[in-house]
Amino acid sequence: MRSDEEALDTRLGARLAELRARHGWSLGELAERSGVSRSTLSRAERAEVSPTAAQLNRLCQVYGRTMSQLLSEVEAAPAALVRAADQRTWQDPGSGFVRRSVSPPHAGLRGELVEGRLAPGADIAYDRPPVAGLEQHLWVLDGALEVTDADQVHHLDTGDCLRMRVFGPTRFRCAGPVETRYALAVVRP
Known part of the structure; x- marks a missing residue:
């Protein structure tokens, strides 16, 4: 590995x-x-x-x-189907964040599906979106998540879904004593 x-x-x-x-x-x-x-x-x-x-x-x-x-862009040629065992993960060891690319990667598509996992106490702050106006649909699969979009704080529990269009800073924090797992659908403007 x-x-x-x-x-x-x-x-x-x-x-x-x-x-x-x-x-x-x-x-x-x-x-x-x-x-x-x-x-x-x-x-x-x-x-x-x-x-x-x-x-x-x-x-x-x-x-x-x-x-x-x-x-x-650093992967091999895009595939139409990516089996669960072949989905790429990326880990930020400093924050306890694990990101799994669920969708088959393709630079030309506007939408993608990502699974995120945050360890208890993990807290990730982004000072800006990678692309202004990025649309995100965040669905909590397990655990509790606190999401801050600009100045608005959202407390999400298992099953809750938040839609936001991101123009400024965001923050994702595992708000419970167990790992938080969520699905994130991202759509470029």
Whole structure:
């Protein structure tokens, strides 16, 4: 499993370097635009570190992509069907967030389905959406989740569903003593 994660980190790092080069930005310019430190960007491009969810979100915003789009760009050719055992997961060990791409990845599609899992006490804050106006439908499958969209706080329990169009900061927090599992349908504007 670790070799798969390392291979994904290597492909992701190469893609991040390619996107930066395509825009003609230095590491310093990208750091200013994204708010991610120059050293972290450099280490991520060389696959020495795996960026956190918040860092990837900032980079996606700069490049006008969702996280799933970026991750799908480092995958093999898209498939129409992805078996559960083959669905890619990505983990942010610092926050206790695990993200599983449920939908077959394809950069050209506007919609995608993601499963998120947050460990008890996990708290993820995004300072901006990867794409302004991103539509999200969040359905809590197990546990309790507190979602903050701009200044509005929503407390969700198992079975609750929240629809939001994201323009500003958001925050996802596991609000209970057990892991929270949710489905997130994301639709680009």
